[in-house]
Amino acid sequence: xxxxxxxxxxxxxxxxxxxxxxxxxxxxxxxxxxxxxxxxxxxxxxxxxxxxxxxxxxxxxxxxxxxxxxxxxxxxxxxxxxxxxxxxxxxxxxxxxxxxxxxxxxxxxxxxxxxxxxxxxxxxxxxxxxxxxxxxxxxxxxxxxxxxxxxxxxxxxxxxxxxxxxxxxxxxxxxxxxxxxxxxxxxxxxxxxxxxxxxx
Numbered sequence: 756x757x758x759x760x761x762x763x764x765x766x767x768x769x770x771x772x773x774x775x776x777x778x779x780x781x782x783x784x785x786x787x788x789x790x791x792x793x794x795x796x797x798x799x800x801x802x803x804x805x806x807x808x809x810x811x812x813x814x815x816x817x818x819x820x821x822x823x824x825x826x827x828x829x830x831x832x833x834x835x836x837x838x839x840x841x842x843x844x845x846x847x848x849x850x851x852x853x854x855x856x857x858x859x860x861x862x863x864x865x866x867x868x869x870x871x872x873x874x875x876x877x878x879x880x881x882x883x884x885x886x887x888x889x890x891x892x893x894x895x896x897x898x899x900x901x902x903x904x905x906x907x908x909x910x911x912x913x914x915x916x917x918x919x920x921x922x923x924x925x926x927x928x929x930x931x932x933x934x935x936x937x938x939x940x941x942x943x944x945x946x947x948x949x950x951x952x953x954x955x
Contacts, residue, residue: 758847762862778814778863790896792904795821797864799829799903801896807869807885808894809837811903818848818864826866828906833870836902841871 765777772780785791785800792799797815811829815822826844834840847865872880884891 758845758862758865765862778865782814790900792900792907794825794828794907795819797821797825799825799900801900801903802867803896804890805869805892805894805896806867806890807843807880808872808892809833809839809870809899810892811868811899813866813868815864816849822864822866825907826868828910829866829868829903831910832903832906833868836906837870839870839873841874842868843871844868 768777768780769775782791782798782800785803788803790801790803796817796819797813799811799813802810802812813822813825813829815825826846830842830844833842845867847862849861849864872878882891
């Protein structure tokens with residue numbers, strides 16, 4: 756399949772470039788152009804040679820939590836920012852054995868996600884051009900990565916949740932009796948001072 760072709764090309768690239776990792780260089784090129792964003796150990800790039808509109812290429816050394824969270828944020832970007840709820844996705848995972856981080860001979864965890872156009876559009880989003888010639892893409896990748904960065908930034912801020920309201924109210928109720936007692940002590944002290952002044 757296509758991913759095996761990329762895998763074999765990556766091996767050939769490493770042989771011809773002193774063992775350098777193809778996927779690392781691919782990410783570095785996109786990063787130099789400002790077309791990447793990251794979340795923990797996972798990175799996403801607005802692909803320069805997409806198969807279809809808005810393609811995002813997500814990679815991570817292992818298929819951990821950051822990898823799947825970045826997939827989720829990408830999908831939310833398509834739905835919330837671009838208003839395109841229809842999409843297609845393929846996920847390729849590194850081998851499970853041996854149980855270690857992949858080497859230059861292995862593919863990383865990869866996800867490729869594209870939009871499929873408005874679902875209520877009567878026109879098909881795939882034509883003979885895509886099937887038999889070349890991909891027809893009319894979307895600026897810099898727009899795609901800007902929207903994705905905004906989504907990740909907003910989601911990260913949302914993770915720092917505010918204190919639970921119930922707990923805050925409980926803490927306030929715990930403090931209220933102490934404040935009441937303090938007022939009562941001050942009131943008794945004021946009365947005592949007034950009585951002393953009267954006696955004098």
